[in-house]
Amino acid sequence: MPDFLFASDSLKGTLSSAQTAELLAAAARRHFPGCRTQAVPMADGGEGTAHALALAQGGRMVRAAAHDALGRPITASYALLPHGRAVIEMAAAAGLPLVAPAERDVEAASTTGVGELIKDALDRGARDVTIALGGSATNDGGMGCMRALGYRLLGAGREELAGRGCDLALVRSIDRSHADPRLARTSFTVMCDVDNPLLGQSGATRTFAPQKGADAACVERLERGMANYARVLERTFGESFDVPGAGAAGGMGAGCLAFLGARAEPGVRRVLSLVGFDRLLQDADLVVTGEGRLDAQTAHGKVVAGVAAACARAGVPCVAVVGSVEPGATPPAGVTAVFPTASGPMTLDYALSHATELYAQTAERLFSALAAGARLGTPETAPPRHEVPPR
Secondary structure, eight states, rough: OOEEEEOOOBBBTTTTTTHHHHHHHHHHHHTTHHHHEOOOOOOOSTTTHHHHHHHTTTTTTEEEEEETTTSSSEEEEEEETTEEEEETTTHHHBBGSSSSSGGGTTOOOOOOOHHHHHHHHHHHTOOOEEEEEEBBBBBSTHHHHHHHHHHHHEOOTSSSOOOOOGTTTTEEEEHHHTGGGGGSSSSEEEOOOOOOSSSSTHHHHHHHGGGOOOOHHHHHHHHHHHHHHHHHHHHSSSSSOOTTTTTTHHHHHHHHHHHHOEEEEEEHHHHHHHTTTTHHHOOEEEEEOOOOOOOOETTTTHHHHHHHHHHHHHOOOEEEEEEETTTTTOOOOOOOOEESOSSSOOOOOHHHHTHHHHHHHHHHHHHHHHHHHHHTTTTTTTTOOOOOOOO
């Protein structure tokens, strides 16, 4: 009997990764009685990554007191995984959705809450911390986060700064003597799917600050401040951090590289590593992945592309069930077939309100086609089977 592995992203706003796996498993068992199915929740480093990894690894979501980007008390969640690992989504504490459009003030915003979540994870015994960058309301270069971890950002008169966006231009030196000593004994990874540098036209400020409420004059002030901050980082740590990826999340990428010695890794690649995907592939005859929409961005760090690439390396066939396909979009390398749930003319409202029914019908089409191919014995369509050596 074949082994099927289900590794789909959620279809945002409709079906979770776990729900897609249930529908796929039901269809698989109808057409391949006795088949083995296994599901692993997937994400690409964005919203929902911590929860997906907690499910996949037998971890748990924990709640901690923190502050949002404007310094207001909140309770935020992150994932604690087995073996002293933690996964923190930056957006859980410093996220743009936590700040109403009328309240957005990127010069006053800070990543302090992210540092508070990291400290809470250290208090709970984490020594391998992954931080998912993105979705932030901040442009502080990570200063607020590092201040929460014991670093002191000092102005010209040795006064301590709060670590907000407006402090980028004021910082003159960094006092490392009070940094949490556990940081040196902890491995840090940042999930980063953009390659923006810290400075310049494609840097943190000019690219992302306007999305966070900054007008043209504010952008110029922040850019000058970020250039000053970059010089202080280079003087303090002995190297330049104006590198690809450093501009992610308002310069949080640079802060993590400099202060935490973090290594940057594409989100989906880090998720695949944490769930042990290559090991799961060893027993798989076919992998079914998917996402809400297959489009031009799919090949650039999304779940379908990451899963398909891993399958290609392992020589395991991979198909994708997606909500829809953008006209002209081509599947990433390693995807042998795409099954859209919106297979005919329909409105978006209809597709969303009937998502479960449409997905179940598509799963049925997929496994009925596989069963037909297996009966015909066609190698191109039949799920490959592992040979059992004679005893």
